[in-house]
Amino acid sequence: MINLKDVILLEFAYLETFTKRLETSWGSIFYNESQPNYYNANHAHISDAIDNPKLIVDEVKNFYQSRKIIPRFYIYNLDDQQELVEHLKMDQFDLEELISPVQLWDHKLLEKEKRKDISIELVTKENYSDALHIECSITEFGGIAVREKAFEVEFNHPSYIYYLLRYKGVACATACIFINDNQARMESVATLEEYRGRGLIGELIRYIQTEVAKKGLENLWVFPINEKIEKVYQKYGFKTVAKLKVGHAFIGGKSIKEIQGY
Numbered sequence: 610m611i612n613l614k615d616v617i618l619l620e621f622a623y624l625e626t627f628t629k630r631l632e633t634s635w636g637s638i639f640y641n642e643s644q645p646n647y648y649n650a651n652h653a654h655i656s657d658a659i660d661n662p663k664l665i666v667d668e669v670k671n672f673y674q675s676r677k678i679i680p681r682f683y684i685y686n687l688d689d690q691q692e693l694v695e696h697l698k699m700d701q702f703d704l705e706e707l708i709s710p711v712q713l714w715d716h717k718l719l720e721k722e723k724r725k726d727i728s729i730e731l732v733t734k735e736n737y738s739d740a741l742h743i744e745c746s747i748t749e750f751g752g753i754a755v756r757e758k759a760f761e762v763e764f765n766h767p768s769y770i771y772y773l774l775r776y777k778g779v780a781c782a783t784a785c786i787f788i789n790d791n792q793a794r795m796e797s798v799a800t801l802e803e804y805r806g807r808g809l810i811g812e813l814i815r816y817i818q819t820e821v822a823k824k825g826l827e828n829l830w831v832f833p834i835n836e837k838i839e840k841v842y843q844k845y846g847f848k849t850v851a852k853l854k855v856g857h858a859f860i861g862g863k864s865i866k867e868i869q870g871y
Contacts, residue, residue, distance in 0.1 A: 627644075627763065635657075636659075640678060646862075647758075648862070653681070655690070662693040666696050679859060680702075681860075683857060684855065703860070704856055707854075707857055709852070710851075714821070714848075716822070718818060727774060728774070729773070729812070731771070737764065740783050747799045749834065769785050769788075771797075784813050788824075791825075793829045794829075811844070814845045
């Protein structure tokens, strides 16, 4: 049985590598004033039912607006948060419901003959620009405006290990693992559009799974952005252990679904 609080703790550890966290009596406020348009870095998170929702909505709005950041909420346990949802709607917030799958690798390594046209390497200073080019080309990641700064922070952070895949010598796919305690989380899985459909991501995932096993890490998690991507990871030994219904409230800018291209 997966505990929601354990999943949120891993999420918060991940977020704290690229944004600041302000703990409150009702939840957490994450903010990054140098990256106001980086939606993942600028959200208030609420997981438990709260008292005085109007005061909290006003607090979050004032906090972000004083920093020229669009106020946004992630709301867990959405079915228990109807009073908060009603206040957000009255305050002109848009609201969308997101289904967030949580997947866990089954620790089974699939045997497959190594492809001679593929090589995989760690991202270093020498190949940094190749990896950055791939990361910045993915619109779901926010494009160059967001990803250039974010990738630099992650590359220099000790909790991240980045990998670069070359197909026939051309750098065309990246992925990373974020390690917290004895848990690993796979992130930033990306392939240049013109190289998709060649099975490259599967090769990269299998390589990462081998590396996780070598390091003796307890679990490898992945948090796919939607149910379509969830089905892709299922092909590579990731079992869906939870599906979180999360509310996303925002008072300007794009919705998460728009950012992800829906």
